[in-house]
Structures are given as structure tokens and as C-alpha cells.
Amino acid sequence: MSAVVKSPGFHSSELQSMLYLNGVTKSFDGFKAINNLSLDIAPGELRAIIGPNGAGKSTMMDIITGKTRPDSGEVRFRDNIDLTQYDEADIANLGIGRKFQKPTVIETLTVWENVELALAGNRSVIRALWHKLSSEQGDRINEVIKLVGLKAKTSELAGSLSHGQKQWLEIGMLIVQGPELLLVDEPAAGMTDQETMETAALLKEINREHTVVVVEHDMDFIKALDSKVTVLHEGSVLAEGRLEVVSANPRVIEVYLGR
Amino acid sequence: MLNTKIFERSAIGRLLLADKAGSYLLMVLFAAMVLVPLCNLLMPEGSFLHIPTYIVVLLGKYLCYALLALALDLIWGYCGILSLGHGAFFALGGYVMGMHLMRQIGERGVYGNADLPDFMVFLNWTELPWYWYGFDSFFFSMFMVALVPAALAFVFGWLAFRSRVTGVYLSIITQAMTYALLLAFFRNDMGFGGNNGLTDFKDILGFNLQSDVTRCVLFALSALSVMLAYILCRAIVSSKYGRVLVAIRDAESRTRFMGYRVEHFKLFVFVVSAILAGIAGALYVPQVGIINPGEFGPINSIEIVIWVAIGGRGTLFGAVIGAVAVNYAKTYFTGAFPEVWLFMLGALFVISTLYLPKGIVGVVKQLQDRRAERNAPTSQGAQS
Numbered sequence: 012m013s014a015v016v017k018s019p020g021f022h023s024s025e026l027q028s029m030l031y032l033n034g035v036t037k038s039f040d041g042f043k044a045i046n047n048l049s050l051d052i053a054p055g056e057l058r059a060i061i062g063p064n065g066a067g068k069s070t071m072m073d074i075i076t077g078k079t080r081p082d083s084g085e086v087r088f089r090d091n092i093d094l095t096q097y098d099e100a101d102i103a104n105l106g107i108g109r110k111f112q113k114p115t116v117i118e119t120l121t122v123w124e125n126v127e128l129a130l131a132g133n134r135s136v137i138r139a140l141w142h143k144l145s146s147e148q149g150d151r152i153n154e155v156i157k158l159v160g161l162k163a164k165t166s167e168l169a170g171s172l173s174h175g176q177k178q179w180l181e182i183g184m185l186i187v188q189g190p191e192l193l194l195v196d197e198p199a200a201g202m203t204d205q206e207t208m209e210t211a212a213l214l215k216e217i218n219r220e221h222t223v224v225v226v227e228h229d230m231d232f233i234k235a236l237d238s239k240v241t242v243l244h245e246g247s248v249l250a251e252g253r254l255e256v257v258s259a260n261p262r263v264i265e266v267y268l269g270r
Numbered sequence: 271m272l273n274t275k276i277f278e279r280s281a282i283g284r285l286l287l288a289d290k291a292g293s294y295l296l297m298v299l300f301a302a303m304v305l306v307p308l309c310n311l312l313m314p315e316g317s318f319l320h321i322p323t324y325i326v327v328l329l330g331k332y333l334c335y336a337l338l339a340l341a342l343d344l345i346w347g348y349c350g351i352l353s354l355g356h357g358a359f360f361a362l363g364g365y366v367m368g369m370h371l372m373r374q375i376g377e378r379g380v381y382g383n384a385d386l387p388d389f390m391v392f393l394n395w396t397e398l399p400w401y402w403y404g405f406d407s408f409f410f411s412m413f414m415v416a417l418v419p420a421a422l423a424f425v426f427g428w429l430a431f432r433s434r435v436t437g438v439y440l441s442i443i444t445q446a447m448t449y450a451l452l453l454a455f456f457r458n459d460m461g462f463g464g465n466n467g468l469t470d471f472k473d474i475l476g477f478n479l480q481s482d483v484t485r486c487v488l489f490a491l492s493a494l495s496v497m498l499a500y501i502l503c504r505a506i507v508s509s510k511y512g513r514v515l516v517a518i519r520d521a522e523s524r525t526r527f528m529g530y531r532v533e534h535f536k537l538f539v540f541v542v543s544a545i546l547a548g549i550a551g552a553l554y555v556p557q558v559g560i561i562n563p564g565e566f567g568p569i570n571s572i573e574i575v576i577w578v579a580i581g582g583r584g585t586l587f588g589a590v591i592g593a594v595a596v597n598y599a600k601t602y603f604t605g606a607f608p609e610v611w612l613f614m615l616g617a618l619f620v621i622s623t624l625y626l627p628k629g630i631v632g633v634v635k636q637l638q639d640r641r642a643e644r645n646a647p648t649s650q651g652a653q654s
Contacts, residue, residue: 115524120516136535
């Protein structure tokens with residue numbers, strides 16, 4: 012994995028795993044949304060997670076980001092940080108960024124202001140009141156806006172962007188947040204074929220500096236990512252491996268095509 | 271000009287240059303602050319420039335409402351916290367001021383008791399309750415005008431925002447809060463004058479409350495408070511903090527995942543807003559001469575929301591315009607056709623929600639845009 016070597020974020024060679032889930036279970040009213048799920052994401056990895064509707068992908072994201080507490084099981088970040096002890100804001104500040112399925116940008120603020128809010132830094136009320144942007148911070152914002160291809164839209168309201176552009180803006184916001192681990196929920200949903208391919212390329216670019224976990228339905232997109240794939244089914248892992256191997260697995264074929 | 275340069279470079283100057291409508295509003299308020307007292311005190315009665323005292327008091331009342339509307343717009347317009355209990359903070363500020371004014375009466379009350387207010391003598395109380403201590407002092411009272419609403423807002427907000435109570439549920443519990451206070455203040459044994467509230471005030475800092483000069487000073491102070499509060503609110507919403515508030519309003523959960531402690535951001539603005547509402551109440555009471563539990567009424571709090579909605583939510587100056595316009599209409603209609611006013615108010619709210627979602631300010635802006643379009647013949651090609 013060349014990404015591991017390139018990345019400045021993964022300096023300590025002792026770091027075993029970026030994200031480690033072991034035996035995680037969560038049920039809602041008796042229905043097991045997540046059932047004894049185990050998952051290990053290496054530092055610098057790009058991982059695609061696929062699965063039919065109701066396989067527990069979103070619940071898994073909620074558990075990792077602190078929105079939902081698991082009933083049992085371990086959720087660890089950077090080997091020894093127990094994520095079940097923290098809430099959303101803490102976890103975001105620990106270095107886990109999340110992109111929602113539906114693009115959620117602040118529609119009444121400009122592209123620039125959206126990125127400014129997401130920019131890594133002190134999140135306290137006092138600092139926000141007296142905040143003055145340094146020129147380095149300004150440069151960083153412009154750089155990221157350029158990276159996600161929205162340079163021409165910098166001072167337009169985010170609400171005026173197309174669906175695909177909003178997705179990119181949100182990805183840009185995640186990048187400036189400076190997370191080590193990025194969770195990306197269905198980035199290609201509702202995108203045109205060309206936008207889908209551009210998004211895959213963008214995520215691979217981002218993966219040079221960040222560990223990325225992508226949840227997706229679109230098979231062309233997964234193919235373009237060219238990464239290890241985990242198949243979820245009924246709240247646990249059904250298969251794991253390269254896309255060619257996984258898609259030849261008879262259980263996977265049954266789950267995906269059998270009904 | 272050196273002076274204008276300094277103005278342009280100063281923080282307030284930069285703020286106002288970017289906010290044209292706000293600058294006009296401040297100019298109007300400043301003109302009113304100077305001219306209304308002058309026209310009342312210096313122009314001879316009968317001159318068409320003379321402003322009678324009752325108008326000065328009425329305008330002063332409108333300005334207190336405008337300050338209250340600003341406070342609500344800060345949290346509702348910019349952070350999406352729809353408080354249906356903001357009248358409670360206004361009333362608390364008013365009660366604190368009322369307590370100070372009660373202590374100023376001294377032995378000039380009906381019972382001539384120097385230690386106890388009349389209503390306590392009437393209830394056969396023999397000593398002043400501990401929570402009335404200190405209100406003899408003007409400065410202590412002014413401090414409490416801010417502290418009492420702030421403390422309630424802090425405790426209430428801390429509990430509500432930490433438990434992530436939002437939207438309609440938050441609105442309902444704010445309404446319940448003001449209703450609970452209404453019931454509590456109605457009780458005689460609370461020690462705040464019960465049903466009748468606090469009244470019969472004589473003077474403030476030794477100045478007779480009935481004199482024209484005192485009334486003009488109170489009016490000018492109200493205008494000044496609205497101006498300062500406007501600048502404060504504008505500074506808050508123009509800062510990065512203000513953009514976080516907007517982010518919370520439009521996408522609360524996204525803001526959390528960006529790492530912002532949403533509850534802290536909400537709590538701060540809620541407390542600031544409560545303090546502004548309290549100051550509005552404290553300015554209101556010496557001008558109208560009474561504070562009673564009716565001010566805690568749920569309807570009062572709902573009216574504040576209507577002022578802001580009609581003026582234009584999320585603009586700050588819209589709140590001021592809405593409060594003054596609606597209350598002017600109220601004064602007129604309750605005089606001319608008293609029985610239709612409540613229907614009118616309801617109709618006004620429905621119409622503004624359906625047809626003027628951005629209020630009076632939105633309509634004016636639309637007209638301006640349309641005129642600008644007509645005056646720019648090349649705009650067809652430039653539109654993207």
C-alpha cells in the first residue's frame with residue numbers, strides 16, 4: 012500500500028488499525044440492525060462497504076460517529092481510543108469526519124463560508140466570537156475549494172449549487188476538517204455517470220492523505236475505486252476482499268441477486 | 271477627511287458600512303433620540319412641531335418592544351430557536367426594575383411604611399423578604415436586571431439544549447415556562463404584589479417619573495439601548511460565531527459532526543438574548559408605570575414572534591421595523607375598532623406567513639431588486 016508510506020498522518024509505525032470494530036451489536040425494538048459486526052480498517056486504507064438496503068450501513072456509521080451507542084461490542088479508533096465514550100462533537104474533534112448520504116451543506120452560507128466553518132481549529136464559543144482568519148487559513152480554504160473543483164463558485168451560496176457540486180463541497184469541508192479517518196456515505200447517489208467517475212477520482216486523491224471508508228451502492232463506482240470491499244448483510248460481514256473475489260462469492264450473489 | 275478614515279477602519283465602522291439598511295435604521299433612531307425630546311420640551315404647546323408627552327411615552331414603549339423583538343430575532347432568525355416564552359425574560363427585567371422603584375417610594379406609600387412596600391403591609395407582613403434585599407441600590411438593581419433573566423435562560427437553556435430539545439418541543443416548553451411564571455407571580459405569597467403587580471412608582475434616582483424631562487430621558491435611553499443592542503447583535507451575527515449559528519439553524523446535526531458543541535453555541539446566544547429582553551423590560555416599566563403578572567402571559571410572547579415575522583425574520587432591522595409597525599397598528603386599531611384587533615393580528619400573521627415569508631423587509635427588497643432590473647437594460651445578457 013503506497014498510500015500508507017505517503018501519508019504524513021500515519022507517522023507512528025506501531026499504529027495497528029485506524030478503526031477497529033469487534034462484536035458490535037445494536038438493536039432497535041428487537042430488530043438487530045447490527046449483529047456481531049467486526050471490521051478492521053488499516054491506517055491509510057481505502058475501503059468500500061456495500062450491502063443491500065437494511066444491511067446496517069447507516070447504523071454502523073452512526074455508531075462510529077457517536078450518534079448511536081452500541082448495545083455491546085468494541086469500537087476503537089487509532090488502536091486505543093474507545094469511541095463509545097464520546098459524542099458527535101468529541102469524535103469529530105478526535106479526527107473522524109463524516110459525509111452524509113444526502114448532501115448537507117449550509118445552504119444559506121457561501122461556498123467559502125461553508126469551508127471556513129469546517130476548517131480545523133478551536134471550536135469554542137469564545138474563539139468563534141473573536142475569530143480572525145489568518146492568511147494561511149485563507150490559503151488553505153482556497154486550495155481545498157480548488158481541489159473539489161468549485162473555484163468559480165467560491166462566493167456563491169451553497170444552496171445554488173447542483174446536487175453533485177454540493178457533494179463535492181461537503182467532501183471539501185471534510186478535508187479541511189483535517190480528519191485522519193473519513194466516512195463517506197453514498198457519495199455517488201444521484202450523480203451523473205461523469206460526476207460519479209470524478210467523485211471516485213477525488214476520493215482516491217483524498218486517500219493519499221486520509222484513511223477513507225466509503226459506503227456505496229453503485230458498482231461502477233466501487234470498480235473505479237479499485238479497493239478492498241466489505242459486503243454487509245443483515246448487520247454483519249458477509250464477505251471481504253477484492254471486488255472480483257467478493258462478487259464471485261455465491262453467498263454475495265444470492266443476497267444481491269436472489270431477491 | 272481623517273475622521274471618516276478612522277471610522278472606516280474601526281470595527282464598528284466596517285460593520286456598518288457593510289450593513290446599509292442597519293445604518294439607516296441607526297440614523298433614524300439617533301434622530302428620534304435627539305429630536306423627540308427636543309420637540310417635546312422646547313417647542314411651545316400648540317406649535318405643530320410640539321410632540322405631546324403621551325406620544326413620547328408611547329414611542330418609548332414601542333422602542334422597548336423593538337429591543338425585545340431584536341432579542342428574539344437574534345435567536346429565532348439566526349439560530350432557529352423559536353422561543354414562545356421570551357416575554358418571561360422581559361417581564362423579569364421589568365419586575366427587577368419594579369422592585370427598585372418600589373423601594374424608592376419609601377414612606378410615601380399609602381401606609382407610610384418606610385420599610386415595607388404597601389402590598390406587604392396590606393398582607394400583614396412584618397419584615398422584608400430576603401430576596402428584596404439590595405434593591406434599594408440602583409446599581410445592584412441594574413445588575414440584577416441582566417442577571418435574573420440570564421440565570422433563568424442559562425438554567426433553562428442548559429437543560430433544554432443539552433437534552434437536544436428542538437423545534438416545536440422547545441417552543442412548547444418555553445411557552446410552559448412563561449405560563450408557570452405567570453401562575454407563580456399571581457400568588458400573593460410570592461412577595462411580588464400578586465395580581466396587582468408593582469405600581470405607584472414615584473421617582474427614579476430622585477427624578478420624578480411623571481415629569482416630562484424624566485420621560486424624555488427614558489425615551490432617549492430606550493432609543494440608545496436599541497441602537498447599542500442592534501450594533502451588538504449585528505457584531506454577533508457577522509462574526510464566525512454568527513455563521514456557526516446559521517449552520518446550526520440550517521443543519522444542526524451537520525454542525526455537530528463538524529465538531530462544534532451545538533449546545534454551547536445555543537446557550538450563549540440564548541443568554542445574550544434573555545439579557546436584552548430583560549433590559550427592554552427594565553426600560554419599559556418606568557415608562558408605563560406598572561408591572562404585573564399579565565406580562566408573563568403566553569399571548570404576549572406569541573405577539574413578539576408575530577412582530578419579528580411581519581418585520582422580516584433573520585434581518586435584525588426587520589425585527590425593529592416589525593415591532594414598531596405592528597404596535598403602531600395595535601394602538602390605532604384598539605382605539606378605533608377595539609373588537610377587531612385580535613382578528614386583525616391573526617390575519618396579519620397568516621397573510622405574512624403565506625404571502626410575505628420574509629416580512630416587510632422582504633417586500634421592500636423585492637421592489638428594490640425589480641427596480642434595479644428595470645433600470646439596467648443590459649442585465650438580460652449578464653444574467654446567468
